[in-house]
Amino acid sequence: MDKQAMQWQNNLPKTIDIINAIPKISDTEKKHLLVKIKQELKKQDAVLVAHYYTAKDLQQLADDTGGCVSDSLEMARFGKQHSATTLIVAGVRFMGETAKILSPEKRVLMPTLEAECSLDLGCNMEDFSTFCAQHPDRTVVVYANTSAKVKARADWVVTSGIASKIVAHLAERGEKILWAPDKHLGAYIQKITQADMLLWDGSCVVHDEFKTQALVTLRQQHPDAAILVHPESPYSLVEMADVVGSTTQLIKAVQTLPNKTFIVATDNGIFYKMQQIAPEKQLLEAPTGGIGGSCQMCAHCPWMAMNSLSNLLHVLETGENAIQVREDVRKKALVSTQRMIDFANKLDIQVAGKSTV
Ligand code: 13P
Ligand code: SF4
DSSP, rough: HHHHHHHHHHHHOOOOHHTTSSSOHHHHHHHHHHHHHHHHHTTTTEEEEEEEESSSHHHHHHHHTTTTOOOOOHHHHHHHHOOOOOEEESSOOOHHHHHHHHHHTSSESSOOSOEEEEEEEOOOHHHHEEEEEEETTTTEEESSSSHHHHHHHHHHHHTTHHHHHHHHHHTTTOEEEESBHHHHHHHHHHHHHHOOOEEOOOTTTTTTGOOOOHHHHHHHHTTEEEEEEEETTTTHHHHOOSSSSOHHHHHHHHHSSSEEEEEEHHHHHHGHHHHHOOTTTTTEOOOSSOOOOOOSOOOOOOGGGGGOOOHHHHHHHHOSSBBBOOHHHHHHHHHHHHHHHHHHHHHHHHHHOOOOO
């Protein structure tokens, strides 16, 4: 190992440092917020649905109050199936919009409306519509990380947990695909399904930062580690992976694979759940800085991090930040989104019945 690589390895933060890096409030303040939030959730018949990338306090709260912590597919399914009349969605805006598309009768609140997603921002409706109009022969498949308007223009919505299965199904029917917005996820799905896909040029600001060469070095230092990669990462990284999958699939890999060490290429908010279900495993962040770079590991979505206990209590107390989706847009977006939910539900039934998919 060269000197620079050694120095870089010595500077690796431990998992616990990563978790502790999430902004702190005092214990007394936290207790007070938690008591008030729990009271409000009950009083308002509300349930908290949080993504794995949000702060551990929010994930813990969702678990403790009968809510859900999951990937974007399960967040959508949970919100729709749950009987609560208010859904509090801790995540980014497209997740709140998806909840509203599926459950218009429910009030959907988000701790902040400023939590965006670079994939959503990089796929505006006008340009996307033009792209679709240029390729009318193609089935339009969009990633869930898009606005309600883009979903309304699509034939299918997919999440990373189910994208390859849906695209394989469409390819089997002989359909050619127009894919947006994540070019990395699109390229990965194209590779594994061999589908005819035309890709929009978008990417995730977090996953785009993982560095392949630095990962090769880290792998050499931990030869027994399994590499887990979210498919929003560049394909050169995906090629090195032992497991490629949605956030839920990566968490399951930590639980089920025999390896003691894992190198994880996704947002570091996921370490909380991974460590909770497999405390004996060693988790290392995949490098986001090249060798010698000033920031070696900083994989955390700037928008997911905007959700906190304080702004969650604020929206519960004020009713602010209710998600609104224009009804004509919602109805159209429901068609493409519901297709995914129905496909996922059918898949679950088939898996439970042990039929092949
Ligand atoms: P998952 O559906 O895998 O949770 O991904 C959502 C996301 O935004 C990842 O960056
Ligand atoms: Fe979007 Fe990337 Fe943040 Fe996920 S991690 S919400 S894809 S910006």
